Amino acid sequence: MAPAAYRKLAGLIAATFTPFTPQGEVNLSVIGPYIDYLSEQQGVKGIFVNGTTGESLSLTVAERKILTEEWCQKAKGRMDHVIVHVGCMSVKDSQDLARHAAQTGADGIAVIAPFFFKPRTAEALREFMKEVASAAPNLPFYYYQIPALTGVNVHVRDVIEGIEKLIPSFRGVKFSGCDLMDFGQCVSYCQADWSVLYGVDEQLLAALAMGAHGAVGSTYNYIGCHVNKLLSAFEKGDLVQARAIQFKMQELLSYAMKLGFDVGVNKQLMAELSGLCLGPPRLPLMPCPHDHAQLIVQKYHSLFSKR
Template structure:
């Protein structure tokens, strides 16, 4: 049975950094002010925790749990979505983090492909994603597509086609690749209720033209207010202004 869609995950999503102390410990005390900064200064109302920007794959399971808990606690009532990345090289650890995210009230979970022993086929990748999703069956699930880092060159469109049947909680995609053809095909062939989020900040305008519903990225931590201006210009049909902002921001 499919998970009923919650509030749509659209607009900008800040892929948050993980604050650390000088000794290399996770610094949870910074997260409350960090949330306020994103909301009040950058106009960001969605966050993506323990992803690439947050160095989640380099943290222990306990550190990732502590961070997810604090982001959910500090974000409650202030942000619309806290999406927790739970992907690991280990299926069991991914499932453990998925269950934990469900227990702390995360608004969604995301999973990247394993990248050491790589899935050799679309079916193998889908089986991994399905088994992680099954650990938190009532939490919206997003596939995190990052082929340049994982080395898994399976087209995202093929994953999405299989996910529709295998993962009832599937709600969308974080597409972090420069392959705009693949992204456009994902948008075109997916259910309208799914959220297609683009993850290469400097190509965002191109992805918007192809139908992206929003974007997840590191630069939105400190340039969110500027990029929100680009989104507003694009929505009004002022492509010239959107191009100007794109150029001033990244080119």
């Protein structure tokens, strides 16, 4: 068996929320029950921590480190994969977090493109990633593409061209864009030990048809059990069932988007459905209005029956 750190990523991976106290401080006490909920109630065995859903760019480096330590410690023996996002605007901070993730026992690291001073070319982005990966050369390294937030629209296929020579630890992409042509070309180029994971939850089925190895997303925190059925149906060739589940996801998210769906609303939805106390989002995100959360919860229950 391959070492845990180099087991190929596949299936559903939940992009976790960062629990805060009502006063807005990191609340580590929720992380153990959170992992139990994902494993036992949602059937999710992989987590992506300190990413967009985890409000990473609103956290200090010190906060990101203590969260990494707690997620890795509590997930040991419970989760198959803990991938830690270490992207920052500063390459030095990213390297610091990468070294820390390696020392803490993470199964891999991921990096978004810096987006204040943006890399204008694939070469510039590869060089940034090379420097971060060099700080943890034995950890699987993933590029986390999310152009809607970074504004970096360099084609991922161009970024990964020859990257295995520059970054020997490179193991794949978290592709959170809507360009399925670029996505398909990434899958086509993908090396045997890489994973191309899709990050737009409402379009997962299309990505599976293009060859996605798995998915990373926020909604898998609370509808992972249903999406696992989608994956199973797709693997069996039952597209009718797979589409039915995907369409329910789309209806839920379309409804939520009309109410102003963002990380704060999503976080409150997770809290309502899981019973976990996740606290408010951190500024500049605003707390979800109570009535909006209740409307989305009602919509969820109308679409998805209990297991």
